[in-house]
Amino acid sequence: MRKMVSFPSRRxxxxxxxxxxxxxxxxxxxAAADPVPVTTLAYGCMGCHAAPAAEGSxxxxxxxxxxxxxxxxxxxxxxxxxxxxxxxxxxxxxYSDVELQALADHFAGQEP
Amino acid sequence: MSADPVRRRLLGALGxxxxxxxxxxxxxxxxxxxxxxxxxxxxxxxxxxxxxxQLSPGLDVTLIEPSAVFRTCPFxxxxxxxxxxxxxxxxxxxxxxxxxxxxxxxATAVDVDVERRRVHLHDGGRVPYDRLILSPGIDMRWDAxxxxxxxxxxxxxxxxxxxxxxxxxxxxxxxxxxxxxFVMVIPDNPYRCPPGPYERAAMVAxxxxxxKPKSKILxxxxxxxxxxxxxxxxxxxxxxxxxxxxxxxxxxGQVLRVDADERxxxxxxGERHRAAVMNVIPPQQAGRIARQARVTDSSxxxxxxxxxxxxxxxxxxxxxxxAAVAAPMPKSAFCAxxxxxxxxxxxxxxxxxxxxxxxxxxxxxxxxxxxxYGISISGQYRLRDNAIAEVTGGISPLEAGPGLRQxxxxxxxxxxxxxxxxxxxA
Ligand SMILES: Cc1cc2nc3c(=O)[nH]c(=O)nc-3n(C[C@H](O)[C@H](O)[C@H](O)COP(=O)(O)OP(=O)(O)OC[C@H]3O[C@@H](n4cnc5c(N)ncnc54)[C@H](O)[C@@H]3O)c2cc1C
Numbered sequence: 001m002r003k004m005v006s007f008p009s010r011r012x013x014x015x016x017x018x019x020x021x022x023x024x025x026x027x028x029x030x031a032a033a034d035p036v037p038v039t040t041l042a043y044g045c046m047g048c049h050a051a052p053a054a055e056g057s058x059x060x061x062x063x064x065x066x067x068x069x070x071x072x073x074x075x076x077x078x079x080x081x082x083x084x085x086x087x088x089x090x091x092x093x094x095y096s097d098v099e100l101q102a103l104a105d106h107f108a109g110q111e112p
Numbered sequence: 113m114s115a116d117p118v119r120r121r122l123l124g125a126l127g128x129x130x131x132x133x134x135x136x137x138x139x140x141x142x143x144x145x146x147x148x149x150x151x152x153x154x155x156x157x158x159x160x161x162x163x164x165x166q167l168s169p170g171l172d173v174t175l176i177e178p179s180a181v182f183r184t185c186p187f188x189x190x191x192x193x194x195x196x197x198x199x200x201x202x203x204x205x206x207x208x209x210x211x212x213x214x215x216x217x218x219a220t221a222v223d224v225d226v227e228r229r230r231v232h233l234h235d236g237g238r239v240p241y242d243r244l245i246l247s248p249g250i251d252m253r254w255d256a257x258x259x260x261x262x263x264x265x266x267x268x269x270x271x272x273x274x275x276x277x278x279x280x281x282x283x284x285x286x287x288x289x290x291x292x293x294f295v296m297v298i299p300d301n302p303y304r305c306p307p308g309p310y311e312r313a314a315m316v317a318x319x320x321x322x323x324k325p326k327s328k329i330l331x332x333x334x335x336x337x338x339x340x341x342x343x344x345x346x347x348x349x350x351x352x353x354x355x356x357x358x359x360x361x362x363x364x365g366q367v368l369r370v371d372a373d374e375r376x377x378x379x380x381x382g383e384r385h386r387a388a389v390m391n392v393i394p395p396q397q398a399g400r401i402a403r404q405a406r407v408t409d410s411s412x413x414x415x416x417x418x419x420x421x422x423x424x425x426x427x428x429x430x431x432x433x434x435a436a437v438a439a440p441m442p443k444s445a446f447c448a449x450x451x452x453x454x455x456x457x458x459x460x461x462x463x464x465x466x467x468x469x470x471x472x473x474x475x476x477x478x479x480x481x482x483x484x485y486g487i488s489i490s491g492q493y494r495l496r497d498n499a500i501a502e503v504t505g506g507i508s509p510l511e512a513g514p515g516l517r518q519x520x521x522x523x524x525x526x527x528x529x530x531x532x533x534x535x536x537x538a
Contacts (some may be wrong), residue, residue, distance in 0.1 A: 034470040039167065043453035044474035046491075047446050048527050050534035057526035077197065086508070086520050089478050090490040093504030094472075100471075 030058040041095070045103070065112030071104040122529065125421060146171060146463040149231055149241035151221045151401055153177030155184075156247030156433030156448035158535045161214045161458035171460075172238060174215040176231065180204060182536065183274035186304065186445050187528050190270075192282055192330055194322075195483055203536035221428050224405035243459045246407070246414075247433040247448065248399025249273070250304050256395040257297075261522040264372035264470060272304060275301030284315060291326035292388030294315055297367045297377055298333040299395045302413070304434050304443045306339040307391060307489065310358075311479035314344070317352040318482055330385060332377060333365040337444070340479065341505050344520045349479035367392075398435035405429055417502045419469045420458035421451055430455050440502050441493055446475045449531065469521045471495060477507075478524035486520030499519045 049062050062070065077088040078095070095103070131489040148164055150157045153175050160174045165170040190196040208214040217239065218475040224244065254261045260268070288294065292315055298309045313329050328384045337360070338344070358366035369378040370392055373401060376383045377392075377470045378401040397403075397412030407414045407423040414431040415424045421436055432455050433448035441447045445536040448471040458468040476490040491505030508520060 001208060008521040031526055036470045036472050039455065040469055042161065042452060044450055044472055046453075046534055047449055047474055048476065048523075050530050057529060058522050058532060059526045086516065086523050087488055087490040090506040091474055091476065091492045091504065094494065095279055 002053065022038060036099065038099075038106045041096055041099055042106050045107075062107040065108035067104040067108035070107055071100055074104065075099045113424075135418060146460075147240060147242045148172065148245065148459060148463075149174045149176065149239050149243075150245045151176045151231065152245065152247040152399070153179070153182055153208075153216070153248060154247060154448070155248050155445040155531075155535065156249075156432065156452050157245065158182070158208060158246050159449045159452035160247060160432065160456050160461060161208060162268070162535060163399070163453045164214055165214060166455055166461065168460055169213075172215075173213075174217060174241075175205070175208065176217045176219055176221050176233070176239065177205065178218060178220045178234075180218065183278070184445070184528075184532065185272070185274045185308070186531075188271065188274045189308070189312045189315040191246070191278065191479060192312065193318040193480075195315070195318075195480075198242060198282075199278065201278075203532055205536070207537055216293070222402045222404065224401070224429070226405065228428070229428060237433070241428075241465060243428055244405075244446065245400055245429065245430045245432065245459065246399075246405065246433070247452070248401045248435055250396040250434050250443075251399050252396045253397050257392070259370040259372065260392055264370065265392070267372040268370060268375065268392045270393050270493075271391060272308075272396070273391050279392055285319065288324060288327065288388045290324040292324065294320070294327060294329045295385055295387035296329070296331050296368065297375055297390070297392040297394075298331060298335075298365075299337075299393055300334040300361075302340060302437075302439065302443065303393070303396050305477075306442050306444075307344070307477055307479045309333075309336060310344045311481075312391070313356050314348060314352070314476070314479070314481045317348065317355045320355065321352060327355070327388075328355045330387075331356065331365075332379065332385065333358060333366050333369070334362045336362050339477075340487055340508055343487045343508055344479070346510060347485060347487065351442060351482045351485060375429070383538050396434075398431075400516075402431060402435050407431055411437070418498060419471060419495060421455045422458070422462075422474045428457060432469045438500060440491075441473060441475060441491070441500060442477065444475055444477050445531065446477060447473065449535065450474050452506050473500075476527070478520060478527055480524055481517075483522075484514070484521050485517040486522070486524045487517070487521055488523075 037057045044059050076083040150161050163175050164171050164173050181203045181204050187196055205216045210214045214386055219233040221231045222234050229241050256492050269277045269281040271277045316329055364379045364381045366380045367377045368380050375387045375390050381472050398408050402408050402414050409415050414436045416436045421430050421432050432451040434443040454471040461468045473493040478486050478488045480486050487508040489500045489507045493500050494503050
């Protein structure tokens with residue numbers, strides 16, 4: 001499918017950067033060549049954290065939480081020997097700092 | 113593909129000043145005529161319908177599913193163990209059709225006309241599509257195990273699709289005498305839910321420990337190792353002593369023939385095991401409609417482009433969930449949901465003639481050893497060299513106190529509630 005795109009991916013990124021207003025929050029992943037949209041990143045989290053069902057369960061809702069708190073918590077999970085968790089520390093390793101920041105901002109901006 | 117009329121129409125309609133959502137994805141495609149049809153209202157299909165409408169609220173989305181109520185395989189083992197009732201496994205489509213604006217068609221798709229891009233329904237109806245998503249789950253391979261066909265499954269249930277089969281196995285287990293032998297026949301990889309048989313063994317043991325403590329559970333396995341094996345074996349031993357015995361391939365665990373009338377399983381070396389209750393999980397393949405649409409290969413599963421899960425064989429058809437070849441991702445409900453999100457974004461990008469956004473997928477599968485004893489496996493997957501790779505992941509620690517096992521059991525229940533509510537609920 002990529003072959004059909006008329007401009008190469010570097011120009012696409014520049015194009016994205018030009019459009020990078022608060023409405024276009026794709027972020028760069030360190031590992032992958034192309035950024036993963038924050039909606040795609042956040043969708044993965046919904047497998048356990050979808051609101052409002054998570055309310056009242058041991059799994060916390062993310063929508064509307066403070067961005068700094070969210071970022072700090074995610075970085076704690078990612079740190080070697082960080083916060084004891086059941087599975088968070090196992091899935092969060094692959095996210096870059098930029099992605100975690102984007103996730104924190106994304107969830108903070110959602111209505112709880 | 114640049115001659116795709118839908119693409120041209122869309123491009124014309126959207127022009128250069130296309131509206132963008134937070135994801136940079138085009139919105140209101142339906143005004144331009146993008147019709148997305150989904151076959152299968154299970155974990156992958158229903159989640160895809162929800163995700164499409166979330167990313168593109170005006171999109172024309174049709175979901176084809178024959179059942180009024182979807183019964184989940186997840187937690188069907190808990191029903192067998194007596195931890196949940198049957199009703200709790202059921203989820204209906206009311207919210208999808210009402211508040212979420214998805215057209216739900218109660219029908220079975222019997223064929224796909226890939227030239228004219230139409231899905232044929234069992235009642236003669238035709239549903240046209242611009243993009244088609246198939247999430248039909250699995251079919252049993254009735255030709256793969258001697259003596260095991262659809263009629264035999266009425267006596268030796270597989271209970272690997274939730275519904276009547278699950279109830280049948282439940283009834284048989286309840287009717288078994290104390291001291292009875294419960295035999296489970298387990299296939300080689302790949303199959304739906306790699307840890308599923310071993311969780312089932314624990315849940316059957318949980319029931320037997322309380323009601324039929326002299327009973328035994330014998331697992332005859334066509335492979336030499338399985339998901340979370342050390343954790344399962346530790347848990348089985350700690351909670352159920354020697355009630356569960358696992359026999360792997362090398363120890364003559366592979367069953368080559370079953371006899372439904374005699375409730376007999378015969379192994380590769382000719383050993384015969386006679387059971388009081390026999391649960392046969394046969395080899396599997398993609399759901400029939402995937403074969404009709406000619407997206408399966410000789411393995412019976414569907415090869416897909418890893419970035420989007422579009423079929424490698426038929427353009428415009430995307431296949432997610434258990435039917436797709438997505439290794440190293442397991443065939444789990446969690447993965448089907450994750451794939452739905454990525455593929456929804458890819459379908460929207462394709463309709464707008466844009467390259468698909470980069471994917472990331474997550475998985476966490478919980479298994480219950482006992483009501484207060486949970487274990488799990490997790491992974492994060494990304495594209496590496498145009499193939500799916502696990503970038504991080506792991507399983508519960510072997511050394512852990514009861515506190516962690518309890519928390520994982522609680523999280524299993526939380527996960528089920530959150531996931532089913534996110535897909536079928538408000
Ligand atoms: C015992 C057991 C326990 C499990 N536990 C877990 C767990 O704890 N966690 C987990 O993540 N996964 C678990 N799984 C795996 C999970 O059930 C599957 O991975 C998941 O259901 C796959 O989703 P799917 O959309 O591919 O298929 P399904 O969820 O099976 O959905 C397929 C749907 O398509 C419909 N369909 C099929 N053909 C057609 C057609 N021609 N026309 C119209 N509709 C059609 C079917 O009616 C069905 O509703 C378990 C599985 C089993 C067997």
